[in-house]
Amino acid sequence: MKNKSMIRAAIALLVATVSISVVASPVSASVGVKLNQTAKLADLQVISINLSSVPAGQGVYISQCFKAQIGQRTATGLICNGSIAEQGTMIWATTDASRGSQSANGQLTLMLHSSFKKVDANNVSTTYECGVKNCSIFIYRDHRGLSDTALDTIVPIKFLLTQDVALTSLGLKKDGAKYVAGSSVSIGASKLVTTKGQAVVVTSSETRSICTTTGTSSFTIKFRKAGICSITLFAEGTDNLDQMIKTITYIVK
Structure with a gap:
């Protein structure tokens, strides 16, 4: 957050x-x-x-x-x-x-x-x-x-309309959940869409290589080693839509 x-x-x-x-x-x-x-x-x-x-x-x-x-x-x-x-x-x-x-x-x-x-x-x-x-x-x-x-x-x-994406629809666990080191999650491009139809980009600012993200339209999240993994889901805004910046954290063990 x-x-x-x-x-x-x-x-x-x-x-x-x-x-x-x-x-x-x-x-x-x-x-x-x-x-x-x-x-x-x-x-x-x-x-x-x-x-x-x-x-x-x-x-x-x-x-x-x-x-x-x-x-x-x-x-x-x-x-x-x-x-x-x-x-x-x-x-x-x-x-x-x-x-x-x-x-x-x-x-x-x-x-x-x-x-x-x-x-x-x-x-x-x-x-x-x-x-x-x-x-x-x-x-x-x-x-x-x-x-x-x-x-x-x-x-x-008056605020711009908001947009969101459900973690379950991406095949991800809820915010704060645990993943095993060495596991990964792949997300297809067809799923990476907000509730308002905007494309979602997946990134990680983690500098200790606890987790990494790869891809351009489809993405793979790799949980590499124990620690706290921070993932950001981003979607562009429009004249009527607010941009989406959704940060989630996972515990890697």
Whole structure:
């Protein structure tokens, strides 16, 4: 997963750099908001955010939320990615330079996720898929006036369609499973297709020769010696599809 995040983050930063600024169309507009992109977003894409009309001496939180509603807060069912304690998952912006905050008068950046997980009070994890209609950027008062809904602003965001490939359809075991050293798996080209019809490429960044991949359209994975084998499945994106970068690890014994 670390490799996937690093690859996607690098691509996302490049996309954000060349994006053309557009004025967002908030569902509510208590705070002026300008996002450089609101549609055809890729997973882990970094967007820029500019605010206006945040009152002097006040601050706001900026979060990527799932089916947010005006007036909602965590206690009343608001579901957002991350928390203020998780660096990079949300923004705290103020007009009075409160310690630990960013300036509400400057350009802000936020990395978006096409899906995110939340763990509830019963330690049950739920994955929330954003897609083209479920998520938004939600701006609301910070902890110094959390119950004040006057600044609540919602800007809908739309992600590219996602694609995937089932490991079982490739003849591979589930992520984290074990393979015997000396064994191999061959995958024919006809199977190396995502759920959206894009060709899948199989690679390994393993530098200790624990496992290797060979092939161009069909691929063979060889598990050579004991250790942790990391395999990446990649498929190109299109104007309407997000690229797929799926990293799986196997224990070779």
